[in-house]
Amino acid sequence: MLHIIWTAAPKRILWELFSVCVGCGIDLVYTLFFLRFIIACMEQEVAFSVIVFCITGYFAASAAADCCNVYLRQVVVPQTDVLIQSKLMDLIYQQALRVDLSCYENPEFYDTYTQANEEILTRTTEILSTMSFLISLVISMFGFGTAVLIYEPFILPFLIAAMLIVRTVQKRFVDARFTRRKKTVKERRKMDYVKRVVYLQDYAKDLRLTNIFAPVLENFHSAAESSRTVSKKYGKRAGIYRICSSMVSSLTVFLGIQGIIIYRYLVLQKYSFGVLTTVLNAASALDSCLSDMIWAGARLNENGVFIENFREFLAYQPKMTEKEDGMIPKNGAHDLELKEVSFSYEGSKNPVLQHINIKIPAGQKIALVGHNGAGKSTLVKILMRLYDASEGEVLLDGVNIKEYRAKEYRSLFGTIFQDFKVFAATVTENVLLRPVREKGDQEKVKEALKESGIYEKIQHLPRGMNSILTKEFDEDGILMSGGESQKLAIARVFAKDSSIAILDEPSSALDPISEYEVFENMMKACKGKTVIFVSHRLSSATLADRVYLLENGMIIEEGSHQELMEQHGKYAEMFLKQAEKYREEETA
Ligand code: ADP
Numbered sequence: 001m002l003h004i005i006w007t008a009a010p011k012r013i014l015w016e017l018f019s020v021c022v023g024c025g026i027d028l029v030y031t032l033f034f035l036r037f038i039i040a041c042m043e044q045e046v047a048f049s050v051i052v053f054c055i056t057g058y059f060a061a062s063a064a065a066d067c068c069n070v071y072l073r074q075v076v077v078p079q080t081d082v083l084i085q086s087k088l089m090d091l092i093y094q095q096a097l098r099v100d101l102s103c104y105e106n107p108e109f110y111d112t113y114t115q116a117n118e119e120i121l122t123r124t125t126e127i128l129s130t131m132s133f134l135i136s137l138v139i140s141m142f143g144f145g146t147a148v149l150i151y152e153p154f155i156l157p158f159l160i161a162a163m164l165i166v167r168t169v170q171k172r173f174v175d176a177r178f179t180r181r182k183k184t185v186k187e188r189r190k191m192d193y194v195k196r197v198v199y200l201q202d203y204a205k206d207l208r209l210t211n212i213f214a215p216v217l218e219n220f221h222s223a224a225e226s227s228r229t230v231s232k233k234y235g236k237r238a239g240i241y242r243i244c245s246s247m248v249s250s251l252t253v254f255l256g257i258q259g260i261i262i263y264r265y266l267v268l269q270k271y272s273f274g275v276l277t278t279v280l281n282a283a284s285a286l287d288s289c290l291s292d293m294i295w296a297g298a299r300l301n302e303n304g305v306f307i308e309n310f311r312e313f314l315a316y317q318p319k320m321t322e323k324e325d326g327m328i329p330k331n332g333a334h335d336l337e338l339k340e341v342s343f344s345y346e347g348s349k350n351p352v353l354q355h356i357n358i359k360i361p362a363g364q365k366i367a368l369v370g371h372n373g374a375g376k377s378t379l380v381k382i383l384m385r386l387y388d389a390s391e392g393e394v395l396l397d398g399v400n401i402k403e404y405r406a407k408e409y410r411s412l413f414g415t416i417f418q419d420f421k422v423f424a425a426t427v428t429e430n431v432l433l434r435p436v437r438e439k440g441d442q443e444k445v446k447e448a449l450k451e452s453g454i455y456e457k458i459q460h461l462p463r464g465m466n467s468i469l470t471k472e473f474d475e476d477g478i479l480m481s482g483g484e485s486q487k488l489a490i491a492r493v494f495a496k497d498s499s500i501a502i503l504d505e506p507s508s509a510l511d512p513i514s515e516y517e518v519f520e521n522m523m524k525a526c527k528g529k530t531v532i533f534v535s536h537r538l539s540s541a542t543l544a545d546r547v548y549l550l551e552n553g554m555i556i557e558e559g560s561h562q563e564l565m566e567q568h569g570k571y572a573e574m575f576l577k578q579a580e581k582y583r584e585e586e587t588a
């Protein structure tokens, strides 16, 4: 963690070190030398002006050290916090993009991930402050310890005994706090969920129109209640241990150590008054250093758990093997083939796809049809290697797709998913799905928008294609309707020079006629390219060279629209039923 902080903001570490050393140094000088020096001056009747001069000097140095600290806290920390946070977030984001898609369906992984995300900044700051604290403790212990050893080694055994007792009690205190935290993790996660539901726009409509918030809120209250019960139980326990430990600490310091020192000063007259102040101060300072050391250890431990979590997240190796030196697909058209492909999602036994065999020669137009839940989207995800098939293989130009570099392989596809997202960026960027780089980009986007039938609307916006979508960052941001967003998403495929286009029901919010038109445009625009489109509306399937009908993860019928109609099977039945329905709607 320190290494990461160092690469992000070395200034921060240097300042922390400097400030801590200066602060500690001033403290040590005061306790060990300055007080004694001033007393000695007074005893030897040194001129008053000299004493005033020394005191002024000391206070000037102390003020300078304070200034250092204030500068660190008020100027350096806020600046470097941002730098460190950006660096850490970069690491997290890069890793988040790298991990398997299936990780997002794994609650354990999700916990690690969200925790890494949420706690990262507070933890780093804490790690830094614990580090400075530890350094100051080590310096102080060295200084005070030397003083005690020189003047009064006799009290060392007492100090150590006191420390051991305090340590035992404090360990229990720390354990109680730990258990409390651990036992409330689940509750905190539940409460966080409610926070997200209220906060995110995605839920706002449903929350207003329905009563769904009642059970959600109920969940929140019960989580809060059980968290309170746990906190109360362990809080009391922690409180008792805390009181015990400070009592032991005070007793040993006041009665034991200070008593011994004063006895040796008054009765045995072992040392001067000046030395007495030094020894008294050093002994109690050493005592508090020792118990602080235990605290710092506990804090280090707690942060260690977090760092471990963070490291685990960063070290996660995607199960989907990426060949660094894999092949790069050749330019031009490609043949695709699925051979005996079966697939189940992680953690579920039921196969979503079974023994799928599909051959897609370059340039062919394919329609995947079937009811909701038949496995169409899953098939698309496997084709794009977002998941690896559990059995069987996917071949590109006769080579297993695992032999290719995943990034290069995926770049062959222009895809729109059913649940595509509109980003808080300009229309142009939303269509290109990358920053505007080349000269022809604007023109390309314009053409794509025209082909998907949304250019008219965009053109009339005050800032045209440079309008920002969503109101996330811009008050004048544009909110599009479902159908309009889909047309925008479809423009993405038109704008991308990919050799294979995949449309996974991007048109479900469009009426059947618009959908047909969009697909028709797509066929025209993608002449020579492979097109795979998924739909549960069969009217669009008439445009395809070949249709595959999926049911329960299996292909039950395949052939051209004509052939399937002549078979009078399930496809023909579904087609006629849907056509009937549209005809009824039209007459109505
Ligand atoms: P379609 O696109 O044909 O409507 P899908 O491929 O999305 O169907 O889903 C097929 C089946 O797989 C469904 O029964 C669905 O519940 C299940 N499924 C989809 N995604 C996941 C997932 N991430 N984890 C587990 N099961 C899933």
Ligand code: MG
Pocket: 376, 377, 378, 418, 504, 505
């Ligand atoms: Mg789907």
